[in-house]
Amino acid sequence: MARQLIASPKNLEVKFVRIRVAALFAAAFLAVFFLCSITASLIVKEIEATAEVSMGSIVFSLSSPSVLMLPVSIFAMLLALVSYLRNNRSAGSLFSLVATLFFLLFMIFYTRETANDSLYRILSEKIKAEGIKFRKRDVGNIDVAYSISCFITLALGFLACITGMPNVSTQANRRTLRKNLLPYAYVGPHIFLFIVFFITPAIYGVYAAFTKWDMFGDPVWIGIENFRVLFTEKGNTYYNQLRNGLLNTFKFVLYSVPFCILVPLSLALALQEKSRGNKFFQAIYYLPALMSITTVTLAWRYMFFKSYGVMNNFFMSPYDWFTPPYSWIMLVVVTVWWVNGGTMVIYQSALASIPIEQYEAGSVDGANSWQKFIYITLPGMRYPLMYTLITTVIAQFNIYGQPLILTGYSNQEANAVLLMYVYDNAVRNQVAGISSAMALILGMCIMLVSFFQMRVLRRQEIH
Amino acid sequence: MTKKLSLVLILALILGMSAQAFAAPVEIDYWSVFTGADGATMQGMVDSFNNSQNEVFVNHTPMTADDLYQKIPLAVQTGSGVPDVAIVHIERIPMFVKQEMIYPVDFLMENGIEEENYIPSAWERTDIEEEHYGVPLDVHGFVTYYNKDMFDKYDLNSFVEDGYLTFDEIPALGDKARENGYEGKIFGLTWFRAQMLSYYAQLNGKLTEDGTNPSFNNDDMKKVYQTIKDLHDSGYTTLKGDDPLQLFHSGDLLVWPEGIWMKEGVRLAGINYGMLASACFSPDVCANWMSSHNFVQFADEERTEEEDIAVAKFINFMGENSLTWAVNGGQVPAHVSINDVEEFGDLHQAFLADPERGDELAIYYYLYWGIFDTAFSRNGWEPIYGTMSIEEALNQAEQEVLDGIKALE
Numbered sequence: 001m002a003r004q005l006i007a008s009p010k011n012l013e014v015k016f017v018r019i020r021v022a023a024l025f026a027a028a029f030l031a032v033f034f035l036c037s038i039t040a041s042l043i044v045k046e047i048e049a050t051a052e053v054s055m056g057s058i059v060f061s062l063s064s065p066s067v068l069m070l071p072v073s074i075f076a077m078l079l080a081l082v083s084y085l086r087n088n089r090s091a092g093s094l095f096s097l098v099a100t101l102f103f104l105l106f107m108i109f110y111t112r113e114t115a116n117d118s119l120y121r122i123l124s125e126k127i128k129a130e131g132i133k134f135r136k137r138d139v140g141n142i143d144v145a146y147s148i149s150c151f152i153t154l155a156l157g158f159l160a161c162i163t164g165m166p167n168v169s170t171q172a173n174r175r176t177l178r179k180n181l182l183p184y185a186y187v188g189p190h191i192f193l194f195i196v197f198f199i200t201p202a203i204y205g206v207y208a209a210f211t212k213w214d215m216f217g218d219p220v221w222i223g224i225e226n227f228r229v230l231f232t233e234k235g236n237t238y239y240n241q242l243r244n245g246l247l248n249t250f251k252f253v254l255y256s257v258p259f260c261i262l263v264p265l266s267l268a269l270a271l272q273e274k275s276r277g278n279k280f281f282q283a284i285y286y287l288p289a290l291m292s293i294t295t296v297t298l299a300w301r302y303m304f305f306k307s308y309g310v311m312n313n314f315f316m317s318p319y320d321w322f323t324p325p326y327s328w329i330m331l332v333v334v335t336v337w338w339v340n341g342g343t344m345v346i347y348q349s350a351l352a353s354i355p356i357e358q359y360e361a362g363s364v365d366g367a368n369s370w371q372k373f374i375y376i377t378l379p380g381m382r383y384p385l386m387y388t389l390i391t392t393v394i395a396q397f398n399i400y401g402q403p404l405i406l407t408g409y410s411n412q413e414a415n416a417v418l419l420m421y422v423y424d425n426a427v428r429n430q431v432a433g434i435s436s437a438m439a440l441i442l443g444m445c446i447m448l449v450s451f452f453q454m455r456v457l458r459r460q461e462i463h
Numbered sequence: 464m465t466k467k468l469s470l471v472l473i474l475a476l477i478l479g480m481s482a483q484a485f486a487a488p489v490e491i492d493y494w495s496v497f498t499g500a501d502g503a504t505m506q507g508m509v510d511s512f513n514n515s516q517n518e519v520f521v522n523h524t525p526m527t528a529d530d531l532y533q534k535i536p537l538a539v540q541t542g543s544g545v546p547d548v549a550i551v552h553i554e555r556i557p558m559f560v561k562q563e564m565i566y567p568v569d570f571l572m573e574n575g576i577e578e579e580n581y582i583p584s585a586w587e588r589t590d591i592e593e594e595h596y597g598v599p600l601d602v603h604g605f606v607t608y609y610n611k612d613m614f615d616k617y618d619l620n621s622f623v624e625d626g627y628l629t630f631d632e633i634p635a636l637g638d639k640a641r642e643n644g645y646e647g648k649i650f651g652l653t654w655f656r657a658q659m660l661s662y663y664a665q666l667n668g669k670l671t672e673d674g675t676n677p678s679f680n681n682d683d684m685k686k687v688y689q690t691i692k693d694l695h696d697s698g699y700t701t702l703k704g705d706d707p708l709q710l711f712h713s714g715d716l717l718v719w720p721e722g723i724w725m726k727e728g729v730r731l732a733g734i735n736y737g738m739l740a741s742a743c744f745s746p747d748v749c750a751n752w753m754s755s756h757n758f759v760q761f762a763d764e765e766r767t768e769e770e771d772i773a774v775a776k777f778i779n780f781m782g783e784n785s786l787t788w789a790v791n792g793g794q795v796p797a798h799v800s801i802n803d804v805e806e807f808g809d810l811h812q813a814f815l816a817d818p819e820r821g822d823e824l825a826i827y828y829y830l831y832w833g834i835f836d837t838a839f840s841r842n843g844w845e846p847i848y849g850t851m852s853i854e855e856a857l858n859q860a861e862q863e864v865l866d867g868i869k870a871l872e
Contacts, residue, residue, distance in 0.1 A: 064541055117540050214871055216536040216562045229870075237838075237859075237866040306704030308713070320704040409841045412851055427533055429834045430558075431870045 019092070022164030023084035026096055029077050029156040033103075036149045038110075042123040042142050049126040053119065055150070058110075060207055061118040061218050066109035071200045072192075073102035077157070084164055090180035093164040100157030107154070111144050118218050119144070208436035215432045226437035238425070238434050242441065245418030249442070252403075252417060253396045255328055259336045260343065260392045261385070267340065268347035269377075282348075289341030293401035300334045301406055324414045327407050331415065334402050339395070343388050347381065354380035386457045390450055397446045418442050488520040489773040491547040494535075496528040496756070497792075500727060504791040511787075512780045519773040528552065535761060539564050545763035548774045550600060553588055553755040554832040560591050561830060566760045567594035570768075574775035580782060582816070584824045585755040585797045597757030598778050599797035601788060602815065602824060604753035605657040607739040608711065608719045608729060614737070617643040619717070626814070627746040628718065628739055630690050637699045640717060647715035649699045650742070651707035652691070655843040656836060657752045658720050661741035662687045664750035664825030671829050675868065679839070680861040688846055688853040690744075695847050703848045718742070723812045724793045738811035740823060750825040751815070755797060831868055838863035 036055035041048060059070045080095035110116075119142050166180075167173050209226060211219035230242045267285055271278045288296055303310050304321040311317065321330050354377065362372045378385070400419040407415040418438060426435035497505040502525040509523040524546070526534070532555065538545045551559070559565045568576065572595070578586055581599050589597035607628060614620050617640045622632050637649035652658070660668075666683040694700050701707045701716065708725075710716035712732035720742065729736050743749040758778050760766070781788075782798030789796050789807055795815045801807050802816055814820060829835055838860040846856040 065543075113542075117542070212870065214562070216540060216564065235862070237863040238870070305706055305709075307706050308709045322704065410843065410845070412842065412845060424837055425867075427529070428837050429867055431834075431867055434870050 015089075016087075018163055019084050019087055019089055022089070022092060022096070022160050023081055025156050025160035025163055026077055026081040026084060026092070029096075029099065029153055029160055030074065030081070032149055032153045032156060033074065033077075036153055037147045038150070039145045039147065040116075040119040040123060040142055041145075042120070042127070043140060044124075044127050045132055047127055047130060047132060049123045051119070051122045051126065052147075053122065058118075060204075060221075064110070064113050064116055064118070066106050066113060068196065068200060069102045069106040069109070071203060072195050073099045073106065075195050075199060076102065077160070080160060080164075084160075088180075089164050089166045090177055091184060093161050093166065094181060094184055096157060096160035096164060100154065100161060103154060103157060107146060107150065111146075113142075113144075116142055116144075121217065205436055206440060208432060209440040210437075211433045213432040213436075214430045215426065216430070219433065222433070226434045229434065230437055230441070238438070241421040241425075242418070242438055244413055245416060245421045245438070246442070246445070248403075248413075248415060249397060249399065249417045249419075251328070252331060252399050253393060256332045256335050256396050256399075257389070257392055259332055260339055260396065261389060263336050264340050264344035264388075265347050268344050268351055269373075271344075271348060272351050282344075285344055286341035288338050291338070293338060294405065296338045297334055297402050297405040300330065300337075304330060322407050323411050327411070327415050330406055331399075331402050334406065335396070335399070339392070343392065346384050346388055350381040350384040351377070386454075389457075390453055393449060393453065394446055397442065397449070488518050489769050490520045490522060491770055491773050491777065492524065492544075493521050493548050493550075493777070494524045494526065494531055494546040495550040496531050496552070497525050497550070498527055501724065501792050504787060507791075508781060508784065508787055511784065512777060515780065519776055521777055536562075536564065539761050539763070542763065542765070545761050545766075547763075547766055547770050548758055548760055548777065550756045551597075551759055553585065553597060553599070553757050553826060554829070554836075556589050556597050556757065556759065557591060557828065557830045558833065559759070559761075560594075560596055564762055565596055566762055567596055568598055568758075568760065569595065570771050571598065571760070571775040571778065574772050575779050576775055580798055580800065582797045582799065582821070582824075584753075584821055584826055585757075588755070588826050588828055589757060597755075597759050598782075600756040600758060600781060601785070601792075601794040601797050602753050602755045602826070603723055603794045604751045604815065604824065605654070605661050605720060605741055606723055606751060606812070606815070607742055608721055608726075608736045609739065610711070610714060610717055610719075611735045611737045613640075613645070613714060613717055617645050623737065623739055625746060626739055627749055628742050629745055630694065630742060633694055633699055633718070633742065634697060636717070645717070647717065648701050648705065648707075648710055649717050650694060651701050651711065651716050651719040651721075652695070652844050652847065653707050653720050654722070656840045657722065658741075659684075659687055659691075659839075660827060661720075661750060661752040661825065662690070662744070664752060664827075665741075665744050665748045670827055670832075670835055674830060677831075677835065677861050677864040679835075680857040684857060685853055688857075692847045692849075692853070696849075700847075703844070723795065723815070726793045726811060727791075736811075738814075740814070740820075750823050753815075753824045753826045755826060756794075831864060831871075834864050834867035834871075835860075838867065 034054070034056050037052050038055070038058070039050060039052050041050040043049075055070070058067060059074075061067060076095045077099035080092045080099060083089075083092035083095060123142065166177050168177055208219055210221060210223060212222050212225075213219035229236055230238055233239050271282050271285075301322075304312065306312060306320045306322075309321075312319070312321075319326055321327065358376045358380070359372055362376055367375065398419060399417050400423070403415045403417050404420055409416050409420070419442070422435050422439045422442070425431045425438070493509065495502070495505055505525065506523055509521050513520055531549065531551070535549070556565070572578070576598055578595075582602060585599035585602050586595075589595060589599075609623060609628075614623070619636055619640055622628060622636045628636070633650050640649065663679070663684055666686065668679065668681070668683045668687075670677060670679050672678045691700070695702075701710065707716055707719055708721075708728075711719040712729070712734060714734070723738070726736070726738070740749045741751045758774075758781075760771075760774065782796070783800055785796030785798050785801055786804050786807060788794050789801060789810055789812070793812065795801075795812050796807075802818070807813055807816070815824065841863070842851060842856045842859065845851050846853045
């Protein structure tokens with residue numbers, strides 16, 4: 001009887017309406033969120049300054065840890081909205097609850113931030129404009145009051161949660177709810193960490209690319225100005241750095257990736273022979289992967305140093321291995337030596353999974369070793385090869401340590417890669433806006449190349 | 464009754480004294496840019512301070528300069544984990560002041576820090592807009608090491624008798640050494656920025672005239688480049704790809720411009736060395752590029768008056784007991800009391816603390832020091848090696864500073 005009631009058209013209609021209403025509340029939460037504002041006030045030497053600050057600018061102010069709760073809240077409410085639109089009440093309700101709780105936590109903790117640097121700057125400038133001289137330590141607490149729209153946002157969040165909440169009056173419903181929510185309990189911690197440590201910094205990174213920012217004060221939105229400088233302002237330092245850095249990064253990827261695939265593949269094939277001592281050599285080949293890139297690069301640097309380097313002295317070689325074109329050889333050798341171990345282990349495992357019968361059948365058909373490699377081994381390893389090719393390309397695009405230690409900016413920046421410029425501009429020079437734009441361009445390049453690779457490899461797979 | 468009263472009073476006195484004796488010390492957090500051997504020396508000095516009294520306990524966190532300059536903005540911005548006192552390089556202070564990241568030290572000065580106790584050239588650099596922001600721990604700079612045994616062997620001591628080595632003397636020194644059978648290198652090209660700025664200071668060169676725009680792309684700087692290039696092209700300097708440190712440690716380099724902090728390494732390498740001021744155009748204009756480690760207080764309104772007093776006490780102790788810093792750290796303490804310590808006078812770097820040679824200490828002041836440093840150092844010795852022209856290198860560095868300022872302001 002109960003099942004009949006639940007499944008009746010009227011109940012279905014009610015359920016459908018509730019989901020739509022919940023989705024509406026979730027959408028309203030997001031809309032009103034950006035209309036919210038706070039009123040901050042500060043009294044210095046009997047002069048009071050007040051300022052109304054919108055929630056939008058607080059989100060992007062990067063001014064305190066509690067602000068980090070806002071992107072989590074927005075992201076969770078977006079997930080809730082998507083869940084409701086896909087008629088998933090359990091997930092929608094759960095995500096809207098998370099979003100609302102994080103917004104509530106933000107409201108509690110932000111009020112307690114009596115020394116919020118971002119608000120202090122806004123307020124102190126107003127007071128200093130009156131000609132009053134003071135320091136931050138001389139002033140009292142910053143008072144924060146929320147506008148009514150903040151409380152409306154909070155209420156909308158709770159309504160989105162309650163309206164979408166599934167019926168839990170019967171044991172069967174509770175069981176269904178539990179079944180529906182259980183996967184979220186498993187992935188919840190990961191999603192939380194993913195949002196906090198990946199999504200949020202990535203969003204801020206993209207945002208910073210459109211700002212003028214010294215890594216200390218609030219970023220100032222300047223639209224696409226950084227990209228205009230990087231792409232069109234010939235003669236500008238950053239225009240030149242982007243071109244040189246990107247070109248050198250592409251060069252390095254082109255030179256190193258084939259070796260980063262072929263060398264471990266050759267070693268894996270050699271170790272497959274199970275000859276005497278192969279376990280020992282396997283350990284030796286893997287060993288560099290356990291070391292830090294600084295250790296590896298410094299060791300190679302000392303070995304190949306022009307004066308007193310072991311190699312140059314032993315072979316009586318006159319070359320300066322840290323000037324082009326030799327510097328590119330050094331960079332590739334060091335990189336291959338370092339990354340070889342991890343890729344080799346993947347290939348060994350792939351080789352072990354190819355059935356021996358296929359090789360036996362090949363032998364019966366008269367295939368030689370090369371034909372067996374081309375027609376049995378390579379097709380049998382296509383997924384690990386695809387995986388390692390894509391991850392190696394991404395890893396080599398992010399090259400930083402090797403050229404930094406081996407060559408630096410010498411030889412008129414002949415080996416300077418883009419990440420070296422990104423780090424120096426952001427951290428040493430505090431020109432973080434342009435630096436973020438450079439990093440974003442590099443990220444887009446990596447995405448494009450990876451996407452292209454995947455398309456090509458999948459097309460080959462279909463054929 | 465009187466007995467009882469006396470008993471109560473004695474008891475109260477004992478309790479009071481015990482409370483005083485067992486009162487928890489004021490803990491202060493101290494961040495420094497000293498790692499490696501310097502870090503160990505500084506930790507030793509902090510331990511000495513902690514053991515010398517019971518009222519203040521200093522928690523020392525050493526880290527590399529890059530790490531400190533990366534962490535500090537985040538700490539100040541969030542107001543969490545801000546150290547009560549920190550060591551920073553003097554060149555960084557103007558930008559910290561502009562960003563309102565540090566407090567003036569007037570409160571420390573009300574609690575025992577006195578201007579007259581410090582080397583003026585280091586103290587005055589942190590007077591900014593009528594406020595004072597730093598208390599110098601030391602001055603450290605670029606000098607010239609020479610291999611005494613080799614100078615004796617090849618009869619070269621006449622070139623350094625007056626305590627100076629001029630650019631005109633270097634070819635003569637090299638020629639004489641070679642005539643007497645020496646086959647190694649003569650003069651080292653080492654840390655580009657420090658070496659070049661030492662020579663540039665001798666021509667009264669400034670990084671900026673108006674406080675904002677760079678002014679180093681001028682004839683004086685070109686003269687410095689050309690002087691070194693002439694030495695290089697005539698075969699009197701180390702070459703591209705050489706490692707001057709290894710060459711000097713192996714007795715294959717006669718004159719090695721380097722920082723005073725490198726002297727312990729030279730001693731450990733078993734080199735009998737002497738130390739001179741930077742190579743110069745003439746002795747009367749000699750100047751050495753210097754920097755200074757300064758105690759500063761980053762903005763933190765939760766810091767109490769008690770902690771500020773503890774910081775002042777700590778800084779005073781470090782100034783008054785800085786011989787260890789001179790002996791083990793190889794630095795020149797900025798506290799003038801060091802000149803009264805006989806042992807300090809025997810150290811190689813003591814000439815840098817000589818009040819009569821105060822003009823030789825060239826500390827640069829530029830709001831955009833960070834950008835300048837990166838831009839100026841980017842091409843390094845390349846124009847000297849001939850892979851690019853001097854004009855090209857200077858134009859590129861100047862453009863980079865201008866673009867950096869534009870991107871920030």
